[in-house]
Amino acid sequence: MKLWQHLLHKLEENRKAxxxxxxxxxxxxxxxxxxxxxxxxxxxxxxxxxxxxxxHALVEETKKLLTLADMPIFLRKQIHKGKIKDGSGMICSGEQTVVFHPLNATHISDVKRIIDCLKLDKKGTLLLSHTSFSFSYKEMKKQFDNQIVSTKEWSFKEQIGFKNRLYIVGAGHVSLAVSDLFSNLGFYVTIFDNRQNLNTFDLNTSAHQKRMIDYNQISDYILEGDATYVTIMTNTYLDDKLVLSKILKNTFKYVGVLGSTAKLKTMWEVLQQEGFTPKQLSTIKAPIGLSIKSQTPEEIAVSIAAEVIQLKNVNA
Known part of the structure; x- marks a missing residue:
């Protein structure tokens, strides 16, 4: 999102990019x-x-191209194997192909559509080719599709839109830090709370959606799926237990509960008395986050992000 916002701002200033x-x-x-x-x-x-x-080398080359009256669209293969033809100077043994698209004020409408697509949590397709840069609201069946016939004939399609969703139940100080971090990580972030006039709820400008709800209806607001991550961090033990009991039978990629080991042990005992099985409870990450002795809201947010990224990127 931020890249497109920065790009729009520059194009509206009549800059070339x-x-x-x-x-x-x-x-x-x-x-x-x-x-x-x-x-x-x-x-x-x-x-x-x-x-x-x-x-660094490609950026320096691009700066020179920006001074030209006629800026080319082109493709550049980079082979990371030291001093060889098409070598990048790096030695990590991989390869990547980079395309270069010159943009100016004529592309503002497409960039605006991309930003609107992200803001509205919709999906669309970015098309890059040896002749054009464009965006449409047509959805793709997969994230990427590229065709490289030659350095002068190629195309690349990318589905634009948030792939992963993070739901944060509870809008306190930790929620604020988690929202900031996950927004920067490219998640679509939604926060919930049941308290009116909550300062940290109002201060949260990172979340894409903010809702005041009755936790008894929490399952109505959270989409199931393998790209959905749920973090529970309400201000009371009873609300944590209520929320977990309402979503425990649903299917998500990740569910984590913030709290002390002692608090969560009690919660697990009560939930089992209410009919939930040890197998169901074993899928919940509690205490939430990797064990890195985090203390501040920001440190806790890092521990949660690390745990989520570790799970998200398995087999990626």
Whole structure:
């Protein structure tokens, strides 16, 4: 989202920019398919296509291209195996292909549509080719589709839209830190609370959606699926237990509960008395997050993010 917002701002200032996109990668390439970076003619740079000496060299080349009257669209293969033809200067043994698209004020409408698509939690398709840059609201069946016939004939399609969703039940200080971090990690973040006039709820500008709800209806608000992650961190033990009992039989990629070991042990005992099985409870991450002795809300957010990323990227 931020890349597109920065790009829109620059194009509206009538600046010229290049969008660099990784459209193919193999092996231990530092840049993965879909990685993006913008380089603007005023020196502004945002995003990454893998970093290191490779990225630095391509950025410097792009800066020179931005001074040309006729800026080309082109493709560049980078082989990370030292000093060889098409070598990037890196030695990590992978390969990646980067395409370069010059953009200007004529592309504002497409960039606006991309931003609107993300804001409205919709999906669409970004099309990059040797002749064009465009966006449509047509959905794809997969995340990426690329065709490379030659350096002068190629295309790349990417489904734009949030792939992963994080639901945060409870809008306290930890929730605020978790929202900030996961928003930057590219998750669509929704927070819930049942308290009115809550300062940390009002201060949260990172969440894409904020809702005041009755926790008895929590399952009506959370979409099931293998791209859904749920974190429970209400302000009371009873609300934590209520929320967990309402969603425990649903299917999610991840459910975690914030709390002390002693509190959660009691909760597990009560839930089993209410008919939930040890097998059902074993799927819940509790206490939530990797054990890194986190203390502050920000540290707890890092521990939760690490646990979620570890699970999300299995077999990725």
């Amino acid at each position: 290049y969008l660099l996109t990784v459209i193919e990668n193999f092996g231990s390439s530092p840049g993965r398919k879909g990685f993006k970076m913008i380089v603007v003619d005023d020196g502004f740079i945002f995003g990454s296509i893998g970093g290191g000496v490779m990225e």
